[in-house]
Amino acid sequence: MVVKKTGKMLFRLLPIGLMALLLSGCGIPELSALQPRGEGAEIQLEIIKLSLWVMLFVLAIVTVIYVYVLMKFRRKKGDNEVPKQVEGSHTLEMIWTVIPILLLVVLAVPTIKATVELADAKEAKKNEVINVTANLYWWEFDYPDKGVTTGQELVIPVGKKVALNLTSKDVIHSFWVPVLSGKTDNNPGLENEMWLHAKEAGTYYGKCAELCGPSHALMDFKVIALEQADYDKWLEDMKAAKEAETKQLDAKNEKNWSKGEQVYAQNCLSCHGGGKVAPSLTNFGDRGNLAGYLKHDKKNLEDWIRDPQKLKQGTKMPGFNESQISDEDLSELADYLLDKKIQ
Amino acid sequence: MATHTMGMPKKKSGIMDWLTTVDHKKIGVLYIFSGLFFLLVGGVEALMIRYQLIKPMNDFVSGEVFNQLITMHGTTMIFLAAMPMLIGYMNAAVPLQIGARDVAFPFLNALGFWLFFFGGLLLNLSWFMGAAPNAGWTAYAPLSTVPDALGVDFYALGLQISGFGTLMGGINFLVTILNMRAPGMKLMRMPMFTWTAFVASALIVFAFPPLTVGLFLLTFERLFGAHFFDPAAGGNIVIWEHLFWIFGHPEVYILILPAFGIFSEIIPTFARKRLFGYTTMVFATMLIGFLGFMVWVHHMFTVGLGPVANAIFAVATMAIAVPTGVKIFNWLFTLWGGKLTFPVAMLYSVAFIPSFLIGGMTGVMLSVAPADYQYHDSYFVVAHFHYVIVGGVVFGLFAGLYYWFPLMFGKKLHEGLGKIQFWLFFIGFHLTFFPQHILGLTGMPRRVFTYLPNQGWDMMNLLSTIGAAFMGVSTIILLVQLVMALTSKEYVKRDVWGDGRTLEWTLPVPTPEYNFAQTPLVKGLDTFWLEKMAGNTTVSVSEPVGDIHMPNNSILPFVMSVGLFLAGLGFILRLDYGTVGLVIAILGLATTLTAMFLRSWIDDHGYYIPKSVIEEDLRLEAEKEAK
Numbered sequence: 001m002v003v004k005k006t007g008k009m010l011f012r013l014l015p016i017g018l019m020a021l022l023l024s025g026c027g028i029p030e031l032s033a034l035q036p037r038g039e040g041a042e043i044q045l046e047i048i049k050l051s052l053w054v055m056l057f058v059l060a061i062v063t064v065i066y067v068y069v070l071m072k073f074r075r076k077k078g079d080n081e082v083p084k085q086v087e088g089s090h091t092l093e094m095i096w097t098v099i100p101i102l103l104l105v106v107l108a109v110p111t112i113k114a115t116v117e118l119a120d121a122k123e124a125k126k127n128e129v130i131n132v133t134a135n136l137y138w139w140e141f142d143y144p145d146k147g148v149t150t151g152q153e154l155v156i157p158v159g160k161k162v163a164l165n166l167t168s169k170d171v172i173h174s175f176w177v178p179v180l181s182g183k184t185d186n187n188p189g190l191e192n193e194m195w196l197h198a199k200e201a202g203t204y205y206g207k208c209a210e211l212c213g214p215s216h217a218l219m220d221f222k223v224i225a226l227e228q229a230d231y232d233k234w235l236e237d238m239k240a241a242k243e244a245e246t247k248q249l250d251a252k253n254e255k256n257w258s259k260g261e262q263v264y265a266q267n268c269l270s271c272h273g274g275g276k277v278a279p280s281l282t283n284f285g286d287r288g289n290l291a292g293y294l295k296h297d298k299k300n301l302e303d304w305i306r307d308p309q310k311l312k313q314g315t316k317m318p319g320f321n322e323s324q325i326s327d328e329d330l331s332e333l334a335d336y337l338l339d340k341k342i343q
Numbered sequence: 344m345a346t347h348t349m350g351m352p353k354k355k356s357g358i359m360d361w362l363t364t365v366d367h368k369k370i371g372v373l374y375i376f377s378g379l380f381f382l383l384v385g386g387v388e389a390l391m392i393r394y395q396l397i398k399p400m401n402d403f404v405s406g407e408v409f410n411q412l413i414t415m416h417g418t419t420m421i422f423l424a425a426m427p428m429l430i431g432y433m434n435a436a437v438p439l440q441i442g443a444r445d446v447a448f449p450f451l452n453a454l455g456f457w458l459f460f461f462g463g464l465l466l467n468l469s470w471f472m473g474a475a476p477n478a479g480w481t482a483y484a485p486l487s488t489v490p491d492a493l494g495v496d497f498y499a500l501g502l503q504i505s506g507f508g509t510l511m512g513g514i515n516f517l518v519t520i521l522n523m524r525a526p527g528m529k530l531m532r533m534p535m536f537t538w539t540a541f542v543a544s545a546l547i548v549f550a551f552p553p554l555t556v557g558l559f560l561l562t563f564e565r566l567f568g569a570h571f572f573d574p575a576a577g578g579n580i581v582i583w584e585h586l587f588w589i590f591g592h593p594e595v596y597i598l599i600l601p602a603f604g605i606f607s608e609i610i611p612t613f614a615r616k617r618l619f620g621y622t623t624m625v626f627a628t629m630l631i632g633f634l635g636f637m638v639w640v641h642h643m644f645t646v647g648l649g650p651v652a653n654a655i656f657a658v659a660t661m662a663i664a665v666p667t668g669v670k671i672f673n674w675l676f677t678l679w680g681g682k683l684t685f686p687v688a689m690l691y692s693v694a695f696i697p698s699f700l701i702g703g704m705t706g707v708m709l710s711v712a713p714a715d716y717q718y719h720d721s722y723f724v725v726a727h728f729h730y731v732i733v734g735g736v737v738f739g740l741f742a743g744l745y746y747w748f749p750l751m752f753g754k755k756l757h758e759g760l761g762k763i764q765f766w767l768f769f770i771g772f773h774l775t776f777f778p779q780h781i782l783g784l785t786g787m788p789r790r791v792f793t794y795l796p797n798q799g800w801d802m803m804n805l806l807s808t809i810g811a812a813f814m815g816v817s818t819i820i821l822l823v824q825l826v827m828a829l830t831s832k833e834y835v836k837r838d839v840w841g842d843g844r845t846l847e848w849t850l851p852v853p854t855p856e857y858n859f860a861q862t863p864l865v866k867g868l869d870t871f872w873l874e875k876m877a878g879n880t881t882v883s884v885s886e887p888v889g890d891i892h893m894p895n896n897s898i899l900p901f902v903m904s905v906g907l908f909l910a911g912l913g914f915i916l917r918l919d920y921g922t923v924g925l926v927i928a929i930l931g932l933a934t935t936l937t938a939m940f941l942r943s944w945i946d947d948h949g950y951y952i953p954k955s956v957i958e959e960d961l962r963l964e965a966e967k968e969a970k
Contacts, residue, residue: 027785028799033717034784041717048714048784055704058668062700065675070693075615075682082876083681088620088673096672097665104661107711111661112654114713119650171486172580174645174720178786182716183645187581188485189574192647205798209645209720209788211479212486214406217791293795313406 031205033178037225039161039197040118040181047114054103118181124161124195130154132166134173134186136212136316137219138279138292148238151279152292154206154223157231161195174210177223183209198225203288214313220292237342241282245340260336263329267320278317285341291315301334363896365449366856367434370456372751374431375744377460379825381423384467386818388416393775393811396804399796409792410477411494415470417480418498421594422505423463425736429601430455430512432743433540435751437516439847439854440534442525442863447518449894450942455511457904462505465911469497479790481591484572484583488564493915499562500911504904506551506558513547516540525846526885527865531625534845534869535618538625539604542632543597549636550593557586566914581646588639596635598732600628602739603670606692609746610674612842613689614681617869620673627666627673634663644715653712660710667703671696686840687761691742694769695735702730705780720790723783729776741768741821749839753853754831756824764820771813778803778810837968844869849881851964857891860957880968888958890951897947899938906935 026034036042131142132154141154156162166175168186176183177196184194198204208219226234248256249265257265271278287296291312294300303310305325308317325333364370392412395403404412438446446452469475476498478487487495520541524533533541561583563569570576572583611618618624640648640656674696685693705727709715718724749755782803787794794800838848846863849871861884867873874882913928 026781026799028797031786031798032784033786044714044717047711048708048717051708051711051714055707059700059704062671062675063697065672065679066696069675069678070683073614073678073681073683075684079682081682083614083616085617086619086676086680087617088623089676092672092676093620093623093669097669100665100668104664104707107707108658108661111657111711111713114711115650115654115657118713118716119653171489172483176720176786176788178717182713183719184716185645185647187647189578189580190647205786207786207788211410211483211790214410214477214792216410217406217788217793220795 029179030203031178033182036179037199037202037204038180039199040195041179043114043117044182047110050110051107054107058100058103118194121161121163121193121195124163124197127160128157128162130156130162130164132164132175132186133276134166134168134170134175134208134212134219136170136314137208137215137312139175139206139219139221140275140279142275143235146235146239148235148242149275149280150238150283151275151281152221152287152289154221155231155234156196156198156223156225157228158198158201158225159228161197164194164196166192166194171212172210173208173212173219175206176209177204177206179204180223185210196223198223201225201227201230215315218291218293218312220289222288234342238282241340241342245282258332258336259329260332260334263325263333264336267325267333271317281337281340283340283342285338286343296338298331298334298338301337302330305330305333360896362901363453363898365445365453365894365896365900367438367446367449367452368751368854368856368858370452371431371434371436373456373460374427374434375751377456377463378424378426378428378431378740381419381427381463382425383818383822385416385419385424386815388412388419390811390815392416393808395792396794397808398805399794399798399801401793404792406792407477410479410790411475413790414476414479414482414494414498415467418466418476418502419463420732421480421598422502422509423459423466425598425732425740426509427459427463428740428743429543429598429736430459430509432536432605432740432747433512433516433544433601435747436847437537437540438519438523439750439850439858440537440845441520441523441528442846442859442865443519443523444858444862444891445523445894446515447523448515450897450900451511451515453897454900454903455508455515457900458508458511458907459505460508461904461908462501462503462508462911464501465504465908466497466501468912469494469501472497481587482561482583483587484561484564484580487561487583488572490565490918493918495561496565496915496918499558499565500915503555503558503562504907504911506555507907508904509547510551510555513544513551516544517548520544525859525862525865527870529865531622532865532868532870535607535621535624536601536604539600539607539628542628543600546593546597546600546632546635550590550597553586554590557583557590560586562914566918581643584643584646585639588642589636591642592639593632593635595728595731596632598736599739600632602695602736602743603628605739605743605746606674606695608845609688609692609742610677611869612746612840612844613684613686613692614678615842616677616681617844617872618673619676619679620669621868623669624673627669630666631663634659634666638663638710641710641712641715644712645719657710657712657715661707664703664707664710671700671703686745686758687756687765688742688746690762690765691738691745694765695738695742698730698734698738698769698772702727702734705730718783720788721783722779722787722789725789726776726779726783729779733772733776741765746840747847748828749835749852750847750850750854752829753834754828755833755835755839756828760820760824760827764817764824767813767817767820771810771815771817774810774813775807776810778806782807838871842872844872846871846882851967855960857893857952857957860961861888862886888954888961890954891957892949892951894949895947897942899942902938903935903942906931906933906938909934 029035036045133140139152142149166184166186168188173186174183175186180196180198184192202225204223206221206223272281290296290300305320307319308315395401474492474494476494478495560571564571570578572578572580607618638660640652641660644653709718745756782800785799787800837852864883864885871882909931910928913924913931916924
């Protein structure tokens with residue numbers, strides 16, 4: 001009896017399983033909305049599957065009629081018979097009006113539920129609030145309660161919702177981390193709210209999803225989810241590193257500066273210092289990518305400082321030519337920057 | 344008719360005839376060929392886009408040029424290819440379907456065409472003047488208000504001018520369909536294409552004003568430093584999005600409804616069976632048109648309008664699926680029990696059903712707001728709207744071209760080549776756009792000029808580009824067919840498909856300039872078919888042969904449009920060239936105003952084609968039929 005019941009249930013679950021297999025076979029685990037790693041993306045994938053099922057049901061019915069009609073009612077050569085001119089059918093027309101309405105009700109109720117659920121950031125706000133400011137073409141992540149600001153990499157704790165306040169400094173951008181949640185726009189002059197949740201520690205890819213200029217495609221970022229203890233430590237380290245940097249770069253300390261530090265203080269600090277005008281470089285050495293998409297090595301970094309426009313058309317960062325930073329100094333600067341690590 | 348004082352004007356020949364014509368049949372041809380031309384331009388842009396994306400980190404074009412390509416591809420295809428071609432079919436078929444001798448306002452009709460044409464020309468001129476628009480066809484502010492390139496100025500003014508033309512077309516067809524129907528052509532006897540043209544015209548009249556307003560704001564922002572969309576000066580960026588989509592969503596229905604109409608003509612003709620559920624089809628069309636104005640926020644689910652707005656617009660959007668589904672089933676049951684033959688026009692119509700259905704399915708999926716947070720601005724959306732616009736509208740444009748080409752030119756497009764053209768296009772279309780669903784779901788945003796390797800996208804992008812090449816080859820074949828048909832001397836007979844059901848097929852080939860020698864008497868839906876079933880070779884008439892009043896040709900519509908074109912160009916150049924631009928702008932406006940003044944000042948009563956000429960035409964036609 002029990003076996004029979006389980007068998008029946010398995011049979012019922014079979015198509016869902018097959019579908020899941022089909023869906024999870026697509027894309028890479030850091031990026032695919034079909035392989036969710038957080039509650040937001042899970043809710044979204046559930047409703048994507050539901051709507052797909054409803055629609056496949058409609059598709060199946062139409063396909064059966066379609067194939068039958070095209071096979072059955074071909075006019076043969078020499079057949080001059082005039083077919084019966086049918087005006088319509090009340091019964092049929094009622095059927096294909098009412099059934100779709102019922103199907104849509106099945107879809108509408110969970111839609112409304114999920115819309116409300118995804119918009120509710122009350123719980124998340126109690127945990128952590130992070131300001132996400134989009135810029136041409138980089139992301140600023142600011143932890144106002146913690147006094148920490150990062151660029152390009154958003155670090156969040158695992159297992160609880162965090163609230164994001166999204167805005168933009170220039171044009172519209174859109175914040176999208178497919179494996180964690182769908183997108184919310186970063187609108188200049190306005191503020192949006194969303195929550196983000198990661199189920200397990202890991203690094204996930206983020207994209208800008210609103211056309212923002214020639215380097216829209218290169219505006220990638222990362223979300224790094226850390227276990228709570230690691231997260232707390234990271235915050236502390238960041239704060240400590242920032243303070244150490246400020247202390248070290250205090251003008252009174254000038255004679256203790258290394259060559260790289262000197263070049264950094266003279267050329268970079270005015271924009272990169274606070275992490276608001278340009279991405280914070282406090283933990284630059286730990287970054288996975290340079291400029292969001294390039295390999296993080298010395299050669300690329302030097303090329304970038306010399307001519308950022310070549311690598312990222314439309315970026316606000318000015319290039320520094322040899323009269324501004326000599327080759328030697330550039331090398332020192334690059335070494336210094338790549339060494340700015342907290343981990 | 345007493346007055347013959349206004350004798351028949353001397354026939355203009357060659358190019359002058361085309362520049363001055365007010366004949367809806369010729370204007371239809373102008374629309375269709377201009378539309379085809381822009382379809383090629385937009386197609387080349389599409390191929391360049393797909394070639395850039397064939398492999399990761401390709402450097403065929405830069406990010407800036409890529410953005411210009413996508414902006415111009417979208418804008419060109421929607422405003423300069425699809426819509427004009429559909430208005431072209433309206434011109435070519437609607438007056439004939441309702442038994443009219445012309446549209447209600449022939450002069451306005453010509454003006455509408457030339458405004459569209461010069462607007463499109465102005466827009467495309469941007470390629471040769473330094474920079475094409477680069478903010479996407481949606482031109483979201485503030486990306487579109489950055490004053491560092493002229494590109495978006497061309498977008499704003501080009502679309503404004505061509506938009507005036509479209510608006511005039513919409514008004515003209517509303518009035519024509521309401522007022523110019525032959526005796527007996529009650530509303531519920533109108534052919535389905537006429538019905539969809541009517542509803543689409545109403546949509547144009549209500550949907551284009553928001554676009555006009557939006558473009559004015561954008562133009563003022565760019566040219567005169569207004570701050571409507573500038574948050575720093577108290578403006579709001581969301582205003583543009585609302586205005587654009589209040590227009591933009593109905594625009595989708597402006598395109599798809601006439602395409603539905605085309606299929607609703609072709610399917611009954613080649614199934615030899617009347618349209619199943621005609622009445623429901625009419626009401627479904629109206630309902631789609633009506634609901635089309637209530638769903639624009641589904642393009643803005645991620646803007647942050649809040650869960651209440653998102654939920655309401657999600658459910659409203661789902662509702663549109665019902666009348667659309669009704670239509671699909673009605674077409675299927677028109678085929679049911681019919682005697683189906685498959686010339687190319689019918690192939691496209693039959694291929695449309697599953698292709699469009701997939702677009703409709705993803706449409707419902709997109710309406711689910713929380714799911715849309717994932718789809719939005721990803722390749723999933725790109726796949727969806729191409730399934731709707733290519734699988735629906737472009738299939739309709741091609742179907743209509745094969746179906747009505749003999750009506751317009753008296754010759755047929757080559758059926759054999761047509762079948763190759765169809766299959767290449769059909770396979771290429773699905774190969775291009777189906778993989779894009781998967782690209783979107785696996786995280787690829789739209790409008791990216793390149794992508795890194797190792798993100799799982801390489802294969803699908805390659806397939807998609809191969810598909811685009813198929814469509815490119817197919818289009819070349821279509822061009823060959825057009826040249827072959829236009830240069831051939833093989834004319835077809837009246838009622839070329841044998842099973843024509845509506846009034847346009849009762850007309851002699853080529854259609855005389857006055858269309859109907861005697862206005863027909865309409866006895867029901869598909870009146871020509873009814874007459875044929877009753878054993879008649881043509882339809883009954885409702886008047887004796889008499890003089891026919893015709894409008895005079897005029898060069899003024901052309902002149903007015905040239906003036907506005909110059910004015911637009913001048914305003915754009917004003918920013919870079921100062922006085923020179925201003926002089927051109929003033930000159931252009933003066934040209935248009937002078938032409939408008941002349942139009943108001945000079946009385947033009949048209950002329951009469953005398954009864955004798957028409958009797959002679961009738962006699963010749965009878966002789967031809969007898970052979």
